[in-house]
Structure formats: C-alpha cells, structure tokens
Amino acid sequence: MVDIEVIKVSNNEIRVIVRGETYTLLDPLVDELNSLEEVEFAGYDVPHPLKEESVLFLRVKEGLNPRDVLKESLRRLMGKYEALERTFIEQVSGMKG
Numbered sequence: 001m002v003d004i005e006v007i008k009v010s011n012n013e014i015r016v017i018v019r020g021e022t023y024t025l026l027d028p029l030v031d032e033l034n035s036l037e038e039v040e041f042a043g044y045d046v047p048h049p050l051k052e053e054s055v056l057f058l059r060v061k062e063g064l065n066p067r068d069v070l071k072e073s074l075r076r077l078m079g080k081y082e083a084l085e086r087t088f089i090e091q092v093s094g095m096k097g
Helices: 024-036 066-093
Strands: 004-011 013-019 039-045 051-062
Touching: 013 066, 024 039, 024 051, 024 066, 051 066
Parallel strands: none
Antiparallel strands: 004 013, 013 051, 039 051
C-alpha cells in the first residue's frame, strides 16, 4: 500500500514523501513531469536503500500551481498505462497456443 504525505508546498514547489514505493512508481512519474513545459525541475530521492520511502520534488514555472501540474501528470501517466493495458490484452487474447 502506498502512503503519500505532502511535506512542503510553496507558490511553485511541492515535496511529497511516498512510502511503499520507490523506483517503480517514481521513475515514470518523474519522466512524465519532466516532459511537461510547465515543469522547471522534477526528481526524487531514496534516502535509504532498504526503506521503501522516497521524496518527490517538483518545481513549476512561476504562476502555476505545483499540485495541479502533479495531478495532470498523474492523469496523463494513467492514460498511458491504460492504453498499454488494452493493447497488451488485445495482443495476448489473439495469441494461439
């Protein structure tokens, strides 16, 4: 189970602790965030390699809300995974064997 705690919010930055996940969730999320022109910086840190806990950092351009940009990025990423799931199921369903 993933637990999320917002630890810092400012005008254009947000920091979030994500417990229960590390690279599997955060690598694609950070890639998606960095693909947006609204984002100045996105990254994450895994403070201890034996704990499933990461800190996500996001800084957006002035005048934008970092929470809104993070939500939009999550929606886009979910859409990509749903499309991948549909394609995978279609391809596997059509296999003979």
